[in-house]
Amino acid sequence: MFREDIIIGIFSGWRSFLRKCLFRVLRVGPIPSHIAVIMDGNRRYAKKKKIDDMTGYDAGALALLHLIIYCMELGVKYVTAYAFSIDNFRRHPEEVQKIMDLTMESVMLLTWMSKLRLVRVHFAGNLQLLSADIQDAAKRLMESTAGYKNFVLTICICYTCSDEILHAVEESCKEKWDDGIGIMGYDEANDYERLIKVVDIEKHMYMAIAPDPDILIRTGGEYRLSNFLVWQSSCCHLSSLGTVWPEFGVFHLVWVVLDFQQNYRYVAKKKLQL
Numbered sequence: 001m002f003r004e005d006i007i008i009g010i011f012s013g014w015r016s017f018l019r020k021c022l023f024r025v026l027r028v029g030p031i032p033s034h035i036a037v038i039m040d041g042n043r044r045y046a047k048k049k050k051i052d053d054m055t056g057y058d059a060g061a062l063a064l065l066h067l068i069i070y071c072m073e074l075g076v077k078y079v080t081a082y083a084f085s086i087d088n089f090r091r092h093p094e095e096v097q098k099i100m101d102l103t104m105e106s107v108m109l110l111t112w113m114s115k116l117r118l119v120r121v122h123f124a125g126n127l128q129l130l131s132a133d134i135q136d137a138a139k140r141l142m143e144s145t146a147g148y149k150n151f152v153l154t155i156c157i158c159y160t161c162s163d164e165i166l167h168a169v170e171e172s173c174k175e176k177w178d179d180g181i182g183i184m185g186y187d188e189a190n191d192y193e194r195l196i197k198v199v200d201i202e203k204h205m206y207m208a209i210a211p212d213p214d215i216l217i218r219t220g221g222e223y224r225l226s227n228f229l230v231w232q233s234s235c236c237h238l239s240s241l242g243t244v245w246p247e248f249g250v251f252h253l254v255w256v257v258l259d260f261q262q263n264y265r266y267v268a269k270k271k272l273q274l
C-alpha cells in the first residue's frame, strides 16, 4: 500500500495548491509545535465501508502518512501518534499481528524516506515487548535518523503513560543509587526532602525527546485519553472529533489548528501560571 506514487500524488495538483493557500492563512496565527493523535475509529470505518477490519487499519496508516506530510508543510515540528497501547495486546491475535505488520511496513517506508534526511523517527514505549526483528529495525531507524532536526515523528508503540512513568521512576532510582544517594533524605529542618525530582522523571520519560504537545487530537468521538501522554498533556489543547481516523484529512487539521489558535492566549497564560 505504501507506494512512492501516493506520496508524489499528495504533493501535486490543485489540492496541493488549495492546501498551501489554507496553510498560508493559518500561519498568520501561532502554529503548534507539537501535535499528538489518538487514531480511533479504524474498525468503525471498516464497518461503515463494508471492508474487513484489517483494511481499515491500512486506511488508518495512510491517514497518518497524510497527516505527517501536512504537518511538515504547515511547519509543525513534532507529530506523535498512538499506534499501539500495551492494553491492545488483549485484542484478537490477528489484529495485533496486523498492527505489528503495519509497524514493520512503516519502518521500511520511513527508512526509505530517511534518505531525504528530513524526518527524525522515534519509537516511544516498552520496545522489549516487540518482536526481535521489529525491535532491531526500529532501533536502526532511530539511530540513523537521530541527527535530523527538521521534523520529529514519534510512534508510540507498546505504550501506556503509566508504564512510561514507572519506567522513568525506575531509571531515576537506579541513577541515584549508582550515584550513591538514597531515595529519601533529611534536609536541615529535619524534614523530608525529595531526592527524586520532577526533572529526574522527565529526563527518563520515553517522550523526553519532544516538548509537551500543544494539541492532542482524538478521533472517533471519544473524550478519553486512554493512558496516552497523561503526564505531558496538562496544558495542551484537547480536540475530540466525531470523524473516524481514516477519514481525518486536511480540513480536519485546519479546523483543529484554528480552534487551537482561538484558545491560544488563554492556554499560554495558564502555562505561565503553572
Ligand SMILES: CC(C)=CCC/C(C)=C/CC/C(C)=C/COP(=O)(O)OP(=O)(O)O
Pocket: 039, 040, 041, 042, 043, 044, 045, 057, 060, 061, 064, 082, 083, 084, 085, 088, 099, 102, 103, 106, 155, 220, 245
Ligand atoms: C505507524 C503505524 C504502526 C500505524 C498504525 C496504524 C493504526 C491506524 C493504528 C491504530 C491502532 C488502534 C488500536 C486504533 C484504535 O482504533 P480502533 O480500530 O480500535 O477503533 P474502533 O474499534 O473504535 O473503531
